[in-house]
Amino acid sequence: MGDDTDEGYESIVSSTSGQSCTTWAGIQGTLADPREKESKEEVIAKIDALYESGVPFFTKRAIRALSDQLKTKTTPGDKIVTEDLTGASIEWKVKIGKSIELIFGEDCPENRKECVYSEAGVGYRSRSMLKQSLDWYGVEDTAYEPLSLTYRICRLDPNSKTRETIPDDLENIKDRETVTKDFQEKFQVWEESETCAHFKSILSSEVSGHEINKIVGLACGSLALPNNEQATNQTAVLVSVRNWLKEREKKDDISCYIQDPMNTSVDREVLTDIGFEMIDDPRGWLEIDERSVVLSVAPNVPVKEIIADTARPAVVIWNRVPDEDTDSTDPDTARVREMMAGYKLHEFGDEERWADVAIYTRESKVAPVPRADGMFQN
Ligand SMILES: C[S@@+](CC[C@H](N)C(=O)[O-])C[C@H]1O[C@@H](n2cnc3c(N)ncnc32)[C@H](O)[C@@H]1O
Structure with missing residues (x-):
């Protein structure tokens, strides 16, 4: 089933290393079954307790489950499901092919570029990153989820009638x-x-x-x-x-x-x-x-x-x-x-x-x- 509405992204991150600059959009996952609201301090204490009790934050089972879904769920509106550290299911919407307008540099008409959500990538949050995310975004549904979904953002070729993208770093x-x-x-x-x-x-x-x-x-x-x-x-x-x-x-x-x-x-x-x-x-x-x-x-x-x-x-x-x-x-x-x-x-x-x-x-x-x-x- 297709789904044309774009609920937006949570963050735009430029991955730079002196070699390349790739743009990724982090998207928001939502709990399949909402849970009671927790304070930031409660979440921090729980993340620390999970870590100290030896609960693995990364497992091959979870990575394989996500990897398998990334291969098969590629239509906008498809849902990818992951399981967080508490065993709760998190749902992520597939966005591949959806349009998004981004501003590159100062906000002026020439810098507004039509882009598209391209292939999906995986975000990895260690214990300290999970805690840092609380400062940036507050307590989210994904507070206990070390894996997340990101999308590579590619610019659309303005001269292409078939919505071809311009490969990163082409020149x-x-x-x-x-x-x-x-x-x-x-x-x-x-x-x-x-x-x-x-x-x-x-x-x-x-x-x-x-x-x-x-x-x-x-x-x-x-x-x-x-x-x-x-x-x-x-x-x-x-x-x-x-x-x-x-x-x-x-x-x-x-x-x-x-x-x-x-x-x-x-x-x-x-x-x-x-x-x-x-x-x-x-x-x-x-x-x-x-x-x-x-x-x-x-x-x-x-x-x-x-x-x-x-x-x-x-x-x-x-x-x-x-x-x-x-x-x-x-x-x-x-x-x-x-x-x-x-x-x-x-x-x-x-x-x-x-x-x-x-x-x-x-x-x-x-x-x-x-x-x-x-x-x-x-
Ligand atoms: C700071 S650069 C370091 C590059 C090189 N190793 C060096 O010593 O200069 C970080 C590298 O991590 C890569 N990277 C990011 N996410 C990755 C992932 N999931 N798997 C493998 N490499 C990744 C980036 O693309 C980038 O090339």
């Missing part, structure tokens, strides 16, 4: 040949570096007995967009892990994935050429398991919190976890530290670009088994 995307050549040159330099030799020696000595069959890169950024230095560095590390693993396992077919919503169609081609499949959020979280090597540096999503709740990869390469909580888009928290207690830290090296990043290898060779609710206990 900035480099062509496949240029990107491949640039990556291969930098990869060679990295492969011949001392840091890379040190990195591979850590893998060989620390996880020689671990079963590993998958490599997942998260939030690396785009190789095809400008300012791709970090994307290049991080992708190069992933390719080195693959080469190391291929040699160790004496086989070619290692599953290698990269997830970053910023990636373009040129990234897809270049990544395929170097043996990596570009996957859509939220598949990355579902792929990560005890036989995985995961890399994630400075993500815009709470990667550490999601993984602390859902998996114990053999190796994680991410920003060093300090002894106290940090508040960022990828916060360091008690759960993350608890996970890290089962890992050994190795420094990446002295190079500036790796200064904040550490390599963590799982102490236990044997893959830990999650509890019935999917959580892990160290």
